[in-house]
Amino acid sequence: MAAPLSVLIVDDEPLARLRLRTLLGAVTQPALVIAGEAGSAEQAMALVLREPPDLLLLDVRMPGRGGLALAAALHELPRRPAVVFVSAHGEHALEAFDVEAVDYLTKPVRLERLQAALARVAARRAPPPASGPLLVVSERGRLRRVPLAEVLYLRAEAKAVLLRTLAETISLDETLAELEQRLGAGFLRIHRNAIVARAAVRALEPRDDDEGWAVRIAPGDEWLAVSRRQLAAVREALGES
Structure with a gap:
């Protein structure tokens, strides 16, 4: 404790x-x-x-x-x-x-x-993920411990960061930059407003109508935009040329 x-x-x-x-x-x-x-x-x-x-x-x-x-x-x-x-x-x-x-x-x-x-x-102040499988986050003034294996992605929207797991979406009080420091190597920044779990990424594809690139997140089959700035790093991280 x-x-x-x-x-x-x-x-x-x-x-x-x-x-x-x-x-x-x-x-x-x-x-x-x-x-x-x-x-x-x-x-x-x-x-x-x-x-x-x-x-x-x-x-x-x-x-x-x-x-x-x-x-x-x-x-x-x-x-x-x-x-x-x-x-x-x-x-x-x-x-x-x-x-x-x-x-x-x-x-x-x-x-x-x-x-x-x-x-x-x-x-x-919580220990980094390397010391255990839980991510400690702040949700509406209370602490929650979320298993890292269940985290699909985190996305900044308006005044909150949404953490998407297999079962729910949690609205956090913290910034994406604060959370990124505690996520570890299993997560990848794909956009200034989004970080994804590498294990949850199923595809990186160009979108229709010249809307740029996006990754498909399983199992919910959601698509998240990849910024031009992050595209090369995402390709490299996913082993694509």
Whole structure:
């Protein structure tokens, strides 16, 4: 069983820290422990250097060094905690992802959004597929363990990634890029919005009306588009000239 997720709350407002602490107490999954609280970036960095937590719930605007600067500084550490920003100001979201934040929550934080962000962090901490046959994913704020042998493909659509198995389609909270890092050699990127299980591919064929190429996925006989950029790599991976 994985160790509980250790969370450090960083916000200059005591009431904001209290609300996050209360919300964390209501989280049912993943398991977590509150590693402490900090009222400034400097205090947070001192705590991180003493005993790195798994996650910082980090305010953006604070007196002195702000949350974005602190997140950038964490990149220099040998063991870097994940960061989920919590802010009353939505306009910093793009900057937040520039420093590789896992998520960006706006105040007042809703429990379901917090739980979904925590699940994404916990899924990232899961062991890679090489150590076992399960893929740990985040579905609507809860963790699921999906047998890799059952995964046919993953496809990004609108605001979600759809994971297709032999029996169901699961809507995930994570990005395709995050998931790709945990899939291993048995999976193949065929398009910027699609990754397929090599074992599920039955054919690579040109489509009608000059629509490019596509792979046929068994057993459901579904077709997924292959981008021109990925075509050569897909051909090579499937042993085609």
